[in-house]
Amino acid sequence: MAQDKRQVDAITSRDTDFAQWYTDVCKKAELIDYTSTKGMFVLRPYGYAIWENIQNILDADFKKTGHTNVSMPMLIPESLLQKEKDHVSGFAPECAWVTMGGSEKLEEPLCVRPTSETLFCDHWSRVVHSWRDLPMLYNQWCSVLRWEKTSRPFLRHREFLWQEGHTIHATPEEAIAETEQQLECYASFCENVLAMPVVRGRKTEKEKFAGAEATYTIECMMHDHKALQGGTSHYFGNGFPTAFDITFTDKNNQQTHPYETSWGLSTRIIGGIIMTHGDDNGLVLPPRIAPVQVVVIPVAMHKDGVLDAADGLKKRLLDAGLRAKLDDSDNSPGWKFAEYEMKGVPLRVEIGPKDIEKEQCVVARRDTGEKVFVPLAELESKIKELLDAVHDNMYAMALKNREDNTFDIKSPAEAKAIAEGKGGFLRSKWCGALECEMAMKEQAGVTSRCMPLEQSGTEGVCPVCGKPCKTDIYWGVAY
16 A cells, blocks of 8 residues: 555645645656756656647647747847847846857857747848738747746746747737737637636736737636736737838838737646646646546456456547557556556546446546446547546636635735735726835735736726726736
8 A cells, every 4th residue: 555655645735835745746747857957947758748738739729820830049149139128128137148159259149049029020120021921920839048046847947948929910900919819819728728717917017028018918826826827918019120120011102110919828837737736646637638638547457358458448549539548567556546646647447357247447537536437338428528527627626716716905904914814816906006016016915917808897996095996907926
């Protein structure tokens, strides 16, 4: 029994120490490993497989709306980065620089890309000429480097994987529509694939992306009631195109500047999956991105016919388009149960001699622990039904966590009491003043998360200055 529970015993309870629980899960579920370079991590095969599934689904979604993939250089000349002053000042503390090429000092320092707006604009300044060239809808899958002072698996890496979409348009209306479309793409993906409910919103002027006119965000609540920014979409107006002298001849034969957007989602979202759904037994993975959706465990596999029956079930599941695995190792069934619970596999199929006699198998759900008997003749259809049920239940539990821990507040003192207690999303009105936003941070220890796109339209008062106002806003402590 001690061997069977080897993995589970190694995990700190969530309620005892959430931060240590998170690190334990990342390591024990074999998602990630530390390296000799501070702030940089190895995505182990299981962790990278989750990212591959995320990438495959999102990439297909992007292509449905006309986006194509490109690849930009990883190094940015200092002079290029300096062209947009707000952008460079926003990223300056996180930039890493290459100053030597071999044994020779470079004539101009090169920044290892923290993001690629300047690279895309440099390219567009050479290839955009006419309104017929627009829009250009690009995306790239790559790594970026930001010199973070502190690091944490998935949540803060110096080097991390992401996708960054960059588009350029003839009119501001088209660019704004693109920004909103891609935000909804992220929101739909989180809810329908990752089973993570989100608040769709707009960042305040203080919190928006460096160089953007407007930043839109999806905010997710973790199990410990802290916020995680899941993905962002930015409208730049024509600030970057003006700085980079990107012009085109419009339909009226006039030279004008185009309008730009960018949007991104990174491996940080894997941290969100862990903290939204995981429990004291380890990972709980949403079925639609789980590397293994169903694991088949033969029980008493030394007996005639058991291993062959289990292998047959695996093949049937693979033929049905599911990601299935057979564990025919010599570890005990109890060890295997604990192992795949740790790794968050959504469904476990058990089959032994008695099941074969009854022409059935036992299916255990990772999300609830519930076991059901499934006739072998109905295997494929029942497994698919159960996978959808697991997704729906995971979403419902995450939504309940958010709804039960969202509070209306009327003062910084009230916000502070909740933030320092059980935590949660704090909702109020806001007058729009930076002074009041800063006061909430200083007095309550919370930051603005977003102004939700769905505004109530009701009037209230700002919790700081007491002025009448209508803008709804969410505050919280964030990762």
